[in-house]
Amino acid sequence: MNLREKYNIPKHAVITVAGTVGVGKSTMTRSLADALNFRTSYEKVDSNPYLERFYDDFEKWAFHLQVYFLAERFKEQKRMFEYGGGFVQDRSIYEDTGIFARMHYEKGTMDPVDYGTYTELFEAMVMTPYFPHPDLLIYLEGSFDHILERIKERGRPMEQSTPIAYWEEMYDRYTRWIDSFSACPVLRLDIKDYDLLKDPDATEDIVERMAFFMKQANLLEK
Numbered sequence: 001m002n003l004r005e006k007y008n009i010p011k012h013a014v015i016t017v018a019g020t021v022g023v024g025k026s027t028m029t030r031s032l033a034d035a036l037n038f039r040t041s042y043e044k045v046d047s048n049p050y051l052e053r054f055y056d057d058f059e060k061w062a063f064h065l066q067v068y069f070l071a072e073r074f075k076e077q078k079r080m081f082e083y084g085g086g087f088v089q090d091r092s093i094y095e096d097t098g099i100f101a102r103m104h105y106e107k108g109t110m111d112p113v114d115y116g117t118y119t120e121l122f123e124a125m126v127m128t129p130y131f132p133h134p135d136l137l138i139y140l141e142g143s144f145d146h147i148l149e150r151i152k153e154r155g156r157p158m159e160q161s162t163p164i165a166y167w168e169e170m171y172d173r174y175t176r177w178i179d180s181f182s183a184c185p186v187l188r189l190d191i192k193d194y195d196l197l198k199d200p201d202a203t204e205d206i207v208e209r210m211a212f213f214m215k216q217a218n219l220l221e222k
């Protein structure tokens, strides 16, 4: 019996892992998907044709990158729908608009006309009754220093050369964003409370917490 069956997690659930850069979303996505026997949906980093150019010149590439991410996430949404769920997804589409696009617009590195076009496109595609929300969003949080340490440890060159102020701004925005997020139920996990890389029991503890949370929210299989 896998952990999904043991804890009655619905077979068709879509679980999204959210949080700032470097907090541990991809690692959590992999562990949960393995434990639940779910498929994964990752965001494209290595094969993303705009990401490095974007980090080199925010103003020039912000719009291209946002449209690219929006298209990619929408395709993934379609794929998850076609499989009928049973997915763990690395980052939500809501973070693209609520954190990244908005931050670049408000900090002056995304043109206001581009931002308007992007927002209209996002709303037409996502803010419709036909767009299914995840069943659960797992929000990973931790201290800024801990997260910065992880960004350094992972060592993606384009992120190493980005000023720390950028990560600080993003961190603060995430903290405010999650407090008002209401598109689906949110389970918050503090990264100091588990270590998926060193503790073999950590994943089961998290699945158990998920099941407890989903039971309170009436989301479990009967």
Ligand SMILES: Nc1ncnc2c1ncn2[C@@H]1O[C@H](COP(=O)(O)OP(=O)(O)O)[C@@H](O)[C@H]1O
Binding pocket: 019, 020, 021, 022, 023, 024, 025, 026, 027, 028, 150, 151, 153, 154, 194, 195, 196, 197, 198
């Ligand atoms: N639970 C964990 N315990 C210890 N280190 C972790 C944990 N999760 C992630 N890491 C490390 O932190 C770094 C960022 O993790 P990653 O999953 O790539 O983050 P994200 O997808 O949120 O950007 C990686 O070096 C990863 O090995």
Ligand SMILES: Nc1ncnc2c1ncn2[C@H]1C[C@H](O)[C@@H](COP(=O)(O)O)O1
Binding pocket: 019, 020, 021, 022, 025, 026, 043, 045, 051, 065, 066, 069, 091, 095, 096, 097, 100, 101, 159
């Ligand atoms: N929507 C986005 N706009 C700008 N940058 C983004 C967006 N989504 C992801 N990113 C960046 C941030 C990181 O450098 C990589 C991957 O994110 P991660 O949180 O490490 O999975 O892409």
